[in-house]
Amino acid sequence: MANEKRGKQSFILETPPVITNWASVAGKKEAEGPLGKSFDITQSDSYFGQKSWELAEKRMQQMALETLAKKSAIAMKEFGLVFSGDLLNQCIGSSFTLRNTGVPHIGLYGACSTMAESLLMASMAVGGNFSDRVVALTSSHFASSERQYRFPLGYGGQRTPTAQWTVTGSGAALVCKSGKGPKITACTIGTVTDLGIKDANNMGAAMAPAALSTIRAHFEDLGCKPDDFDLIVTGDLGQLGKDVLLTLAQKEGLSLGGKLTDCGTLVFDVTKQDVHSGGSGCGCSAITLCGYLLNKLNSGKLKRILFCGTGALLSPTSSQQGLPVPGVCHAVSIVGG
């Protein structure tokens, strides 16, 4: 059986690429959260020793890449290709991380879906025999996001009840043709879906329809069902978005109840950490996958998950011009190593 397109949005991999290693870097609030002990590196300095939050974000990506190389017992320059992107304007976190490393780089933009998007692309590059030792990488930073998308932190703006807290963290995963570790068996590419939500502070609700669309497409295209998975993990819908997704799914006769969880509700304790609806940002699903889920898959505690990165494809300009918030969701089916 060769690689094969299945249905409208999905493909299966002839020889499932292997996630041989993974690495995560996180900030103080994330270290204090329920998954705090899962991360390779945590730092309480929000600047990560740098002069700006943007450079701090770049530094986190570098640390994740360096840690990944170390865990993989190879030099950084031996990576075959890096797929990465982030939320900073023009994705400078990613570009500056790869600068003068000599490692081939494809820049992605998928907002908070980037961990799943980069993993999906890495599985294409490895599965199609175009490269090997391919890295999927992304990051986000609470402070760089706040000042770019919302207000200067010093302004002390009130957060709405539906708001989420951008995760400070970076995750990296190494995808190879062979080796030991969790395997990527199939992927579903998302469509840009939008039911007209215009509130940029309610991104969970804006992304929920995209998550449902992709999860449903995955089941239809590949003939599987929620019970085939231990977990269906969305990226960063938060508590509210997760509830919206469950309601929308139920309306369509799809029961996700027992299987659905969300990285935004895993990474923070939403009842105690003052994060309102939960975590968000590219780093949210990145550190949850590369710090927690892959460990569980590797140790056999999870057998098969559907990792569904969710992204809100807005910009401050689109919001100021009164446009809605389109969402996207890419899904990667991962089986334990």
Added chain:
Amino acid sequence: MANEKRGKQSFILETPPVITNWASVAGKKEAEGPLGKSFDITQSDSYFGQKSWELAEKRMQQMALETLAKKSAIAMKEFGLVFSGDLLNQCIGSSFTLRNTGVPHIGLYGACSTMAESLLMASMAVGGNFSDRVVALTSSHFASSERQYRFPLGYGGQRTPTAQWTVTGSGAALVCKSGKGPKITACTIGTVTDLGIKDANNMGAAMAPAALSTIRAHFEDLGCKPDDFDLIVTGDLGQLGKDVLLTLAQKEGLSLGGKLTDCGTLVFDVTKQDVHSGGSGCGCSAITLCGYLLNKLNSGKLKRILFCGTGALLSPTSSQQGLPVPGVCHAVSIVGG
């Protein structure tokens, strides 16, 4: 012979994917330039009937996609996958174009290299059997770029002699497993290269080292030489960047002289159109490829080109923080149909 990674940065395609159709949309200045008659649609209204320049850019992408579907005699929803990105913050030109079309979408960020980057990714998706009828798409708009990267147009800022003029245009190419048309035989993925240029108004010089690095890698990885091509076409180095590239290449003993041209110097008449060093932007190489070069390849007037999209990976924030301008270049080898 299967798909195969060659050298550090390149891959060859077992069954070269075919560019079966292409479409281009351009603005007034582009219509007045040397390639004016090559474009499918040109409009003198810089708003393309929309309320903002950002929406105008989205409209151009839509028009390019619609024209591509029409030329391909299929409905838009029959596209298998769209790889696209643009220069607008958070790539809203691309996201809003794909919104609610039901077409799977992977968002890219490669600055002005996006036409080559998306074509390269499309050839992976088709060549690896992951999808079919895959679109490579991008755009840029002079007015949306100026106000985002530089100054409000009404401010009337002076342009430096090394400045380039962002092309208003969108290009789309359809890549299929089979059919008639130019074929993609091999690709080289760029590395982020930077010799320390910090002048955001001299992007040609900032991108030239990346172009040289990728062109050299293509030759080394695949055992070919400049004489194997009718043209080596860089994306948007402009007059000055092209000269820098020739000088850098000569220093390394690589003679590109007779073969090198640049979309930024093809799309505008640099002596008459007041564009200083030439054209730039994702749209520059996009409309030159999808409006001019692919026509020449299809009619047999060109037999083989190396299409080298170049991108300057800066943001206003990175420039304001005193950081240099890293460049990237992705190369796609295309043979006549």
